Amino acid sequence: MFELRLLTDSGAILLTMKDLLVARRALVKDRTAARNRDHQRSLPLLKAQAAERLRQIERQIDAIDQALREQLESDAALRARFDILVSIPGLGEATAFALLIDMPELGHIENKCAASLAGLAPMARESGQWRGKRFIRGGRPELRHALFMPALVAIRSNPDLRAVYENLTAMGKPAKIALIAVMRRMVVLSNALLRKQSHWRPNPA
Numbered sequence: 001m002f003e004l005r006l007l008t009d010s011g012a013i014l015l016t017m018k019d020l021l022v023a024r025r026a027l028v029k030d031r032t033a034a035r036n037r038d039h040q041r042s043l044p045l046l047k048a049q050a051a052e053r054l055r056q057i058e059r060q061i062d063a064i065d066q067a068l069r070e071q072l073e074s075d076a077a078l079r080a081r082f083d084i085l086v087s088i089p090g091l092g093e094a095t096a097f098a099l100l101i102d103m104p105e106l107g108h109i110e111n112k113c114a115a116s117l118a119g120l121a122p123m124a125r126e127s128g129q130w131r132g133k134r135f136i137r138g139g140r141p142e143l144r145h146a147l148f149m150p151a152l153v154a155i156r157s158n159p160d161l162r163a164v165y166e167n168l169t170a171m172g173k174p175a176k177i178a179l180i181a182v183m184r185r186m187v188v189l190s191n192a193l194l195r196k197q198s199h200w201r202p203n204p205a
Contacts (some may be wrong), residue, residue: 010104013075017068017101024064025142031057068097080197081107085190087199090154090161098146099190106187107194114191119144120184144183151182160203161185 034057038050072079078100085096099106103117115121119139154161161182168178193200 010075010078013071013078014101014104017071017097020064020068020071021097021101024061024068027057027061027064031061065093072097081194084193084197084199088154088186088189088193089158089200090150090156091186091190092150092153095146095150098143099187102140102143102146103187106191107197109191111188111191114187115184118147118184118187120147120180120187147183147186148179151179151186154182154186155179 031054034050034054038047038054041047041050072082082096082100085091085099086093091099103114105117106114109117112121117139119141121139151161155165156162164185165178165182168181169175173181189200
């Protein structure tokens, strides 16, 4: 039922936004590569050309961001979902777009399913009687990548998510594992808020 509603109501806009998001991610990779190459150049001409290429990439990213906003404003339902996502401290515009576009199922699925779709649910490596460490795999890697930096920000700006991180590290969990747990909690929180159609509010002390 959800897939049918998505296709009939916001499907065309989401497909357009998906194309824009894919193009944006490619430009971000180009920007990173250009910055890395710039550090290796010493000739003034090449450095000037590299600087101009970076400015061009930034202009193209800005244009895509504006196009994404225009698409968003054309659909009230998507705009309402977006506003809920950006209400979460540490979750900015770029990440909200990634969640909105890469996981349109959010708000319509169970929390465990949301974590699995994002590839953030711990999986046990097992074979016969052998039991290995639990790890994450599968899911939607681009979305997982998009959540990495916001999780670092959330540890500083979101008291609930900071508590998750600090509790795990206090228990001796590696920082990477604790950060993945924060990423997973961000997806689960997004799913829960979209299901309730409610903006984020801090837990009472």
